[in-house]
Amino acid sequence: MPQPHLMIHIVPGKCDYCGCCVGVCPEDAIELMESKIALIEDRCTNCRKCVWACPWEVIEFHREGVDHLPKQTPHMLNEAVKF
Amino acid sequence: MKNFDYDIIVVGAGPAGSTAARYAAAGGAKVLMLEKDRDVGYPVRCGEAVSHEGVSQFIKPDPKWIASSVTKFRLTAPNGNSVMPKLDGGGYVLERRIFDYELAKLAANEGVEVITKAYVYDLLREDGKIVGVKTLIKDQKVDIRSKIVIAADGVESRVGKWAGMDTTCHIRDMESCAQMTLSGIEVDPDVLDFYFGDQVSPGGYLWVFPKGNDTANVGLGLSVEEAKKKSAIKFLHEFVNRKYPKAAMLTHIAGGVPCAKTNSEIVKDNVILVGDAAHQVNPVSGGGIISGMIGGMIGGQVAAEAIFNGEIIHLQEYDKRWHKRLGWRHDVFYNIKNAISGFDDNTLNNICDSALKLSEEKRTLGGIFRAALWNQPSMIIDVAKVFIS
Numbered sequence: 001m002p003q004p005h006l007m008i009h010i011v012p013g014k015c016d017y018c019g020c021c022v023g024v025c026p027e028d029a030i031e032l033m034e035s036k037i038a039l040i041e042d043r044c045t046n047c048r049k050c051v052w053a054c055p056w057e058v059i060e061f062h063r064e065g066v067d068h069l070p071k072q073t074p075h076m077l078n079e080a081v082k083f
Numbered sequence: 084m085k086n087f088d089y090d091i092i093v094v095g096a097g098p099a100g101s102t103a104a105r106y107a108a109a110g111g112a113k114v115l116m117l118e119k120d121r122d123v124g125y126p127v128r129c130g131e132a133v134s135h136e137g138v139s140q141f142i143k144p145d146p147k148w149i150a151s152s153v154t155k156f157r158l159t160a161p162n163g164n165s166v167m168p169k170l171d172g173g174g175y176v177l178e179r180r181i182f183d184y185e186l187a188k189l190a191a192n193e194g195v196e197v198i199t200k201a202y203v204y205d206l207l208r209e210d211g212k213i214v215g216v217k218t219l220i221k222d223q224k225v226d227i228r229s230k231i232v233i234a235a236d237g238v239e240s241r242v243g244k245w246a247g248m249d250t251t252c253h254i255r256d257m258e259s260c261a262q263m264t265l266s267g268i269e270v271d272p273d274v275l276d277f278y279f280g281d282q283v284s285p286g287g288y289l290w291v292f293p294k295g296n297d298t299a300n301v302g303l304g305l306s307v308e309e310a311k312k313k314s315a316i317k318f319l320h321e322f323v324n325r326k327y328p329k330a331a332m333l334t335h336i337a338g339g340v341p342c343a344k345t346n347s348e349i350v351k352d353n354v355i356l357v358g359d360a361a362h363q364v365n366p367v368s369g370g371g372i373i374s375g376m377i378g379g380m381i382g383g384q385v386a387a388e389a390i391f392n393g394e395i396i397h398l399q400e401y402d403k404r405w406h407k408r409l410g411w412r413h414d415v416f417y418n419i420k421n422a423i424s425g426f427d428d429n430t431l432n433n434i435c436d437s438a439l440k441l442s443e444e445k446r447t448l449g450g451i452f453r454a455a456l457w458n459q460p461s462m463i464i465d466v467a468k469v470f471i472s
Binding site for chain 1: 115121202237238240241252254259261307310314315316317335336337338354
């Protein structure tokens with residue numbers, strides 16, 4: 001079950017788009033395009049595997065939640081396409 | 084049956100995808116290959132070393148994609164001692180951005196259509212059946228129909244998950260990797276250098292692969308279990324500052340390498356997985372170019388056969404042929420990897436010292452391996468499995 005509080009934060013602009021985090025994510029909760037990355041928030045369970053996997057320390061864990069932090073584009077598929 | 088745009092869609096144009104597409108088209112199928120990035124071969128996510136024997140099965144070695152020809156390994160133990168076994172048959176450090184491009188060209192020459200900047204965001208279904216892929220091509224939504232989907236979408240594979248296969252890599256098996264291409268450094272242009280030990284890369288290794296006389300790929304990989312305590316980039320910065328303080332950094336990249344057994348499922352209905360997406364990586368070395376291409380070749384051939392048989396169930400043959408060719412060996416290598424990654428610095432130093440006592444001609448990788456066995460006798464059963472059958 002998704003937890004109410006999102007605690008995982010992908011620091012905007014720091015990512016190298018290598019996909020290591022996607023490879024360990026058990027929830028299919030990371031969207032990775034050519035040079036865009038975003039959490040699919042309602043799937044994330046804050047398990048932290050992506051945080052540990054990231055070779056560049058781009059993904060952070062914030063116990064207090066991440067609502068106050070600047071975000072990656074949250075729903076880029078929706079944004080990229082005019083429905 | 085409703086109209087299909089293609090017989091086979093290949094998702095991803097790395098070495099595994101291009102090889103799958105090439106052999107599927109050579110088998111007579113109508114093939115489309117989609118690449119999410121705007122260029123094939125870029126960005127590079129790899130140490131770029133292959134053996135001559137491995138790569139020549141698929142493409143004639145060409146100076147335009149060879150950065151260095153190498154003839155030796157050098158394995159450096161934690162105490163700084165090193166052994167330098169020969170590399171049987173020799174090998175190459177590649178220019179992947181040119182190499183991948185050439186592989187895609189070989190596919191195109193067989194009639195494969197290639198579209199870049201084409202992001203697959205879901206599978207296309209009809210009456211519960213998979214009938215192609217949903218894509219964003221240059222930010223436009225396009226659905227493309229095909230009878231078979233080959234997922235060659237790399238370590239970040241999601242296509243397999245959408246088809247119902249478990250492609251998640253356990254964190255103990257995922258190697259978290261960082262690499263810099265350094266210039267203005269002294270390197271032996273014909274030696275692949277490997278460093279072991281807790282200080283450089285606990286449970287993994289650090290590599291220095293030459294690209295000419297004064298340039299090299301310097302990178303390392305360590306299990307995510309270890310990276311929890313200290314990240315790949317921190318280990319790499321420390322090594323580079325210590326060893327090459329004056330180097331110029333040309334590129335820096337990150338990556339993930341699934342050093343696991345092949346996925347338990349690599350075929351489901353009309354979807355198959357090849358390359359990193361199927362975890363077709365040598366678990367000891369982390370090398371995945373050649374094994375991914377072998378997986379791609381078998382996958383492409385079987386997919387074309389299935390198209391002409393009209394029997395999707397024939398795709399199951401891919402799983403059998405892969406395991407007979409290489410998969411069984413990776414299973415054994417996986418057990419060996421687990422033993423090796425548990426070696427502490429003392430054991431590694433002892434192995435190196437035992438190897439140094441061997442005469443020059445016995446100082447092969449096999450000889451060093453036997454030295455390792457003296458330090459870890461429980462590995463003998465696993466090793467026997469590799470050599471007996």
